[in-house]
Amino acid sequence: MKRGIYILFVLFVFVIDAQSQIVPGYQGKRTFVNYQLNIGPAFRRPTFLNMVSPTSKGSYPSGTAEEAIFFSFNTTHSLNIERVMGRKFAMSFSYSLAASKDYFTFSQDIADGASGQTTTYVFRNKQLNVFGHYYQGGLIFYGRNALAPFGKYFKLNMGYCSMMGKFTDDELVSETKSPYTDVQAKLDTKNAYYKTHSFGWGFSFGMNRIFYNKLVINRGISFFLPTKPDDFIKSSPDISLKNITTTVVKRLQPRDLATFYIGCGYLF
């Protein structure tokens, strides 16, 4: 509630201020829609951007450094509509779809069926496909020497995001074996998926250039910070184990934390 009041207050101030201004837009054109491609690094070796801190014994917080981090990207596709409200102020709404992959190396304590003893199994480089849906509203503040929609801007996003993860393999086979049965642990993920949703806020720095008086090309860097997930669903009892669940959810949250984007739109 409080958050909503703050947002409304900020909006009110800027909209009122914009009303008293002469708003040129770009040659009178004040609205544009654009498609935006966001590219973020898909880190196999976690960095400060997607580090998962150990939360319990046996979790496997970081991946290995065996694979290069170059050339492995996650992408997000966004559709934006932006309306210029003031000389240096605009508002936007966007929908983004993230369809990308993530790699997990994690450990999981599993009770041995035969002996009843708990064994820690290690699962390495397990691919998780991640789908995210973002619905965001944005306030865009253009820079000192810019004139909306032309020039450099700072964009503040607020919105809802829903993310779902599913392992590529139906069955995850551990790398380590049980000392009791000398077999590898298997996790059935055929019907398992992870889903979380949360309110989030983000910001971006970018620049719009306009060609042929209609074509908007933009680029920049974007940050999105989901808040603590409101809820998550795990559909399969087989993987309702604490470590993997925590790891996946934590990885879902910050996976689009920083992306570089390039977009193309039409101004009218």
Place this chain on the structure above:
Amino acid sequence: MIFGIYMKKLSFILGLTGFLSLGVKAQTKQFDSDYTPLMSSGVLPKIYTTSATEKANKDIATVKKEKDYRTKRAKENFYLISNFQMDQLLRSGKIMFNDSLSLFVNKVADEAFKDMPEVRKSLQIFVMKSDIVNAFTADNGIIIVSVGLLAQLDNEAQLAYILCHEASHFIKKHSVDSYVVFNSSSQSSYKRNSLDKYKYSQDAEYEADAEGLKIFKKTKYSYKGISGAFNMLKYSYLPFDEIKFEKKFLEDSSLVFPKNYFLTDTELNPIKVDENYDDSKSTHPNIKKRKDNVSKELGEFSDEGREKFLVNKDQFYNMREMARFELCNIDLQQEEYADCIYESYVLLKKYPNNAYLKKMIGKALFNVAAAKAPKEKDYKPALEPTIDIAGDSYISYDYSSVEGNSQQVYHLLNKLSAPESNILALHYNWKLKQELSDDKQLSQLCDSLFILLALNNETTIAYFNKKSRTEYINETFVKATPAVLDSANTVKVDTVKKTMRSLDELENDDMDSKISRIGTQQVAQEIKASKIVNADSIHYAKLESEFDKYALTDLLRGKDFESKFVRAEEFNKDYRNKKFDNIVQKGTKSTTNVGGVGVDKIIILDPFYIKTDERIRDNYKYYDSEEKLNEYANVLKENAKLANLDAVYIDSHSLNTNDIDTYNDYTLLNDWMSEFMEHGYNRNMMILGNDAAEKMQKKYNTRFVLWSGVYNNRTEKKNVGAAIALTVFSGGLFAPFTIPYLFRKEQQTLYFSVLYDLEQNEILYTNTSVVRLSDSRDFLNAFVYDTMLTIKSKPKQR
């Protein structure tokens, strides 16, 4: 080549006044009552309708066969630079053609080069509105002669020799050769240091003098023209005439300056002469060396059958007189107010009823007062200092180094305080207004002077004495004198009495003699000798110290004058109480938050576009600049149309043969802008050099002028190594930042637009932006449209 820019001062006065008084009588009629400034006429010369790119390419094509690569490059570069720079000069609005001055100069050229038709055909001679005594030649045969030079001439023969000299530079190709020598390493005869350059330049001047003499010999002009030209150059730093500036000129019965406001004859700086000055760091040899050189070349000669005037003597004097009239206006526009007043004064001696000259003095006095007046409180200039298109107005009244009689004017302007300048300007202009009652501009000046006096100088009617100076003298001195008569020496007392009584007769008689008798020191000595110790000397000192308090007393008795002063006082009170928000806000209208300007029609004046590249030797990208200028012209037109703003486009770069009226409008507006910029941010001052406001209003039905331009500068990219290192060592993490940085061109672009109100003499709106981006079309469109829309939109009430 510059013929006479480096002048040294000599120690005696040449009798220029003699030349001036000769032969002028015949054609004085046209100057008797008024004068209209000159304008160009006829068909525009082809050089104006051809782009600089075309001209440069044509010249560059001539050096294609040059075998030596470095020489070829140097020549190409020279033709590029010289063509573009000459083009800029021609389109500066300072050049006149087909006007009375240019036509006469061309007639003299026809006569001088009668036997050299090919040379004459190659020469194009123009006159430049400049007070500098100068003439120079471009390599393509364009000769520019300044108004300042024409005003100093004594006869046609002098002008003919100067033209011969300049034509020799053209024939000998001195400009291009000089450039090639010092910009091509293949030419090793001269080392590239400045002293060698001076030496080379001086050699070229000697050669031009000698070659000019050869051409001159073929003419029928008198050889006296040669020595005359050199003598004229010797004294060119002085005004065109030397006559005593009389104290009484600006005085009347109520306004009498203190004696120390004027220099005595002995205090005036003598005119120094040094013909043989050190010229080691000058592009021109000194006058003596040049005269010796020409004499040597001339050998034995006879002046028989040669004339000082071949075209027409009357026309020459007529032309020179016009140049002198023009010079007054040029000085006014360039804030050379002391020179303007002195030169107008000199001409007024010959044409005492000339309204133009009287107004020149009135205008100069106005702007002196305006420049000295304190700024209004709460004043904020509309033009932010971040765009330094005009520096702060700086007007010098330093009289210490001025020589000759004009020093008197410098001294007077230096002595006058801000309120005193204001009072003098008001006194002079009000009286002139009575004489020229139909003149609207004079009324405007007087109204402004009242405001300046009441508002800026905070002077009220109460400041001025109720008794006039004459009344004070009659009453006080007559009373005081009998009291001391008994003990005084009769003769001395008589002298003093006579002296004192003569003060009230100042306006009727020759003031010089009387003032000399009542001079402070002289009177004090006489009073002391006659044992009149205190009485009258105190009164006299009072008169001196309070001279300004008497200056307007007589005028204040006129109802019209008093009521205007009262109104100004009320205005001052209201202003200080901030009753007039619009006045307090004046000059801050650039804040777009308060809405638009509300103008429906504008004149877009000669935009500029400059592209430079710091990475290349000559920085200036000539071709690109001209190409982008054409594009920018379209951007301006297109966006004005989109904003529904009616715009008239006046541009010196898109002229056709028959666009002479547009060209004249352009020069008029350009002069207005130059003068405006001279004033810097001092909005007290007014544009008085021309009546562009009135003419534009009549012709285009608008008084608003938009001046706009773009400056793009490409610079060296720094931190390239750091960017590469960051990319590699971060394992590509920073690549999205560093790779675009490495590929991006490092440049800055400045856009600015200024909207002037010609009538109100103020900047109405400014729009500036500096971005670290290329000067792309979207950037231009965004800001130009914003400018046009803001100009068109109505102001919003907050």
